Amino acid sequence: MSHVPESDLDIPRIWVEFTDPAEPGQRFRCDLTWLTSDWTCIFGSGCRGIYADRPDDGCCTLGAHFTDREDVERVRAVAERLGEDEWQHRPGPKGFDAEGRLRRSAWTEKEDGARRTRIVDGACIFLNRPGFPAGAGCALHQHAVLMGEPPHTTKPDVCWQLPIRRTYRTVELPDGSSYLETTITEYDRRGWGPGGHDLDWYCSGNSEAHVGREPVFRNSADELVELMGEEAYAALVVRCEAHLAAVKAARTVRSRRMLPLLVHPATLAAGGPGRRPSARKAPPRTTP
Numbered sequence: 001m002s003h004v005p006e007s008d009l010d011i012p013r014i015w016v017e018f019t020d021p022a023e024p025g026q027r028f029r030c031d032l033t034w035l036t037s038d039w040t041c042i043f044g045s046g047c048r049g050i051y052a053d054r055p056d057d058g059c060c061t062l063g064a065h066f067t068d069r070e071d072v073e074r075v076r077a078v079a080e081r082l083g084e085d086e087w088q089h090r091p092g093p094k095g096f097d098a099e100g101r102l103r104r105s106a107w108t109e110k111e112d113g114a115r116r117t118r119i120v121d122g123a124c125i126f127l128n129r130p131g132f133p134a135g136a137g138c139a140l141h142q143h144a145v146l147m148g149e150p151p152h153t154t155k156p157d158v159c160w161q162l163p164i165r166r167t168y169r170t171v172e173l174p175d176g177s178s179y180l181e182t183t184i185t186e187y188d189r190r191g192w193g194p195g196g197h198d199l200d201w202y203c204s205g206n207s208e209a210h211v212g213r214e215p216v217f218r219n220s221a222d223e224l225v226e227l228m229g230e231e232a233y234a235a236l237v238v239r240c241e242a243h244l245a246a247v248k249a250a251r252t253v254r255s256r257r258m259l260p261l262l263v264h265p266a267t268l269a270a271g272g273p274g275r276r277p278s279a280r281k282a283p284p285r286t287t288p
Contacts, residue, residue, distance in 0.1 A: 067157045080102050
């Protein structure tokens with residue numbers, strides 16, 4: 001288990017709601033406590049992996065479950081461009097058809113009826129292991145960085161969204177009208193289903209990973225724009241900046257007790273926000 005206690009799953013949170021500027025029939029409900037936290041991916045720089053006996057896997061041990069056919073085809077198109085020097089577990093010639101298309105069975109499999117990336121030697125087929133010349137980590141992510149592309153355009157949806165969670169629900173109002181509510185929040189252990197409680201280590205609520213140089217809404221800007229749209233993201237930034245200003249105002253001796261209500265506990269435990277940039281020890285973002 002983690003050497004550093006994780007935050008409680010039911011910490012107090014500050015939420016903001018606003019109408020989607022691009023779609024009046026939709027409202028966003030956003031978790032300011034999470035989005036202004038200092039979380040960052042520490043894969044390769046302190047990440048313990050979700051299972052203690054596979055610390056080098058990060059959160060790739062279980063493979064990636066796809067959201068829909070479009071998700072599968074988008075990733076397949078990228079995978080077909082990867083050479084053996086980029087992808088350690090690239091399928092051999094039999095994994096491709098006569099037209100050079102990657103056979104689905106060569107890199108995906110079914111688990112309880114749901115399609116996911118194939119597991120090879122105990123982890124996702126796209127995970128390059130320590131010692132591989134191109135470096136350890138997700139081959140899809142590494143390819144994106146090499147080509148100057150945003151990683152979220154090359155990876156399965158669940159991989160680039162984690163640990164941001166987007167959910168939907170229809171809200172019925174007393175006058176008979178309704179609207180679609182889109183929630184943007186932290187993908188905590190419960191997001192993994194019942195098995196999430198059995199993970200040996202998990203990053204989102206752990207102060208070991210709350211060492212980012214920028215808050216989540218900034219360091220995950222590309223992902224949030226993809227999840228929300230540019231106009232809604234711009235509206236979110238205004239509200240996040242206002243929240244950070246409130247946190248700064250609360251950082252006085254007399255208001256110290258207010259901070260746990262305004263700041264993610266893992267960020268507080270890590271010494272932020274408000275640390276000097278030189279004091280932050282976050283590594284470059286190398287999401288697996």
